[in-house]
Amino acid sequence: MAVLAEVAVEEGAVVVAADHMVMPKDCFGLGWRPQLALGILSNLDRIDLVEVIADDFFTAPRSDRRALKTLAAQVPVTLHGVSLGLASSVKVDRDRLDRTARLYEEIKPLSWSEHLAFVRGGGIEIGHLAAPPRCDETIEGTLKNLALAHTIVGVAPQVENVATLIDPPLSRYDEASWVVEIIRNSQSNLLLDLHNLHANALNFGFDPIDFISRMPAGRVRGIHLAGGRWVGKGNVRRVLDDHLHDVPDPVYALLEEIGARTEPGLTVILERDGHFPSIDSLLDQLDHARQALAQGRARRTIASRGEEAA
Amino acid sequence: MSTSLLEAFLARIYVDAQAREKFLSDPTAEALRAGLSHDEIEAVKQIDQVGLELFTVSLKRKRQRQYSKHR
Numbered sequence: 001m002a003v004l005a006e007v008a009v010e011e012g013a014v015v016v017a018a019d020h021m022v023m024p025k026d027c028f029g030l031g032w033r034p035q036l037a038l039g040i041l042s043n044l045d046r047i048d049l050v051e052v053i054a055d056d057f058f059t060a061p062r063s064d065r066r067a068l069k070t071l072a073a074q075v076p077v078t079l080h081g082v083s084l085g086l087a088s089s090v091k092v093d094r095d096r097l098d099r100t101a102r103l104y105e106e107i108k109p110l111s112w113s114e115h116l117a118f119v120r121g122g123g124i125e126i127g128h129l130a131a132p133p134r135c136d137e138t139i140e141g142t143l144k145n146l147a148l149a150h151t152i153v154g155v156a157p158q159v160e161n162v163a164t165l166i167d168p169p170l171s172r173y174d175e176a177s178w179v180v181e182i183i184r185n186s187q188s189n190l191l192l193d194l195h196n197l198h199a200n201a202l203n204f205g206f207d208p209i210d211f212i213s214r215m216p217a218g219r220v221r222g223i224h225l226a227g228g229r230w231v232g233k234g235n236v237r238r239v240l241d242d243h244l245h246d247v248p249d250p251v252y253a254l255l256e257e258i259g260a261r262t263e264p265g266l267t268v269i270l271e272r273d274g275h276f277p278s279i280d281s282l283l284d285q286l287d288h289a290r291q292a293l294a295q296g297r298a299r300r301t302i303a304s305r306g307e308e309a310a
Numbered sequence: 311m312s313t314s315l316l317e318a319f320l321a322r323i324y325v326d327a328q329a330r331e332k333f334l335s336d337p338t339a340e341a342l343r344a345g346l347s348h349d350e351i352e353a354v355k356q357i358d359q360v361g362l363e364l365f366t367v368s369l370k371r372k373r374q375r376q377y378s379k380h381r
Contacts, residue, residue, distance in 0.1 A: 088314075088317060089313040089317060090314045090317060118321075120321060121314070121317035121320060122315075122317070122318025124322055124326075126325060127369060128368075128369050128372055130320065130321075132313075133317075133353075137313040164365070165361050165365040166361030166362050166364070167358040168320075169316075169320070169350075169354050169357050170316060232360070236360050236363075236364075238361065240368055
């Protein structure tokens with residue numbers, strides 16, 4: 001933990017090997033929630049980093065921000081935004097961006113991230129992340145917003161794919177193509193939420209492995225894990241990404257695929273927003289994630305050895 | 311195209327039950343009233359109604375809980 005904190009870099013982390021070669025290391029952590037604080041702080045030997053919701057601190061009292069700085073001194077922190085609405089043809093809200101920049105400067109996190117979503121329109125706050133129409137205009141708007149976010153904060157945000165219950169109208173791209181266009185034409189790396197991917201794949205009938213194979217592997221730098229549940233009745237059912245349930249097995253299988261296709265140096269965060277189980281249960285899920293990623297890494301190693309032998 | 315108008319239109323029917331009801335009863339009229347383009351009108355006429363219903367139910371619950379927004 002101490003080594004990790006000392007050599008933490010902007011995205012992911014590295015450890016210094018005995019021969020002084022810098023080796024990237026996968027890091028595993030939890031979303032910081034007040035209900036989990038004691039459990040997290042009591043188990044820092046099993047948690048490499050925590051992800052903090054940036055928006056919770058935009059208007060927080062000075063004491064809360066001091067507490068966050070204290071937390072960041074104990075464990076590497078990433079900042080995660082939920083209300084910028086970067087994936088929009090409308091210009092990102094400058095005030096929120098300025099607040100993000102101030103918090104980033106104050107906390108000096110490993111990285112920061114936001115969603116590929118719009119959250120307001122015509123002066124109406126949706127109150128949740130909404131998938132925008134996947135068309136050229138939202139790609140263009142998103143790229144402009146990402147460039148502005150990069151300029152204001154000083155570091156490009158990682159961008160996260162979102163879960164959606166509704167297939168956004170006027171979508172001329174499938175989700176994978178739309179995400180790839182944004183990643184390839186921006187400085188932003190991908191924070192791939194595997195439960196969001198799992199949910200969308202079930203809801204709209206596509207292959208999540210195909211989605212992963214289409215992402216530029218070197219640009220996947222972060223992973224989110226979570227759980228959800230089926231909503232609706234009869235044939236009218238879809239998976240809701242509610243962060244209230246344990247990580248399901250298919251999501252671990254997707255994480256193994258990520259391990260087989262990417263280089264080490266990922267940050268993997270388990271998100272839980274309610275119906276909190278014991279900290280041991282969350283740590284077990286984190287261990288399960290470590291195993292899944294390691295299995296994927298092992299597959300990659302075996303495959304590359306096979307290629308060398310051939 | 312005027313996707314910002316479409317985003318505003320979607321935001322309204324996502325959060326405002328009356329606006330959504332009016333839209334579902336006469337999509338073309340409501341889309342025209344919102345100033346959407348021909349392509350956008352055609353797109354919202356074919357909106358994913360199952361998804362719209364499930365999303366708005368989920369959204370309503372979330373807003374009632376003062377939405378934690380931790381996604």
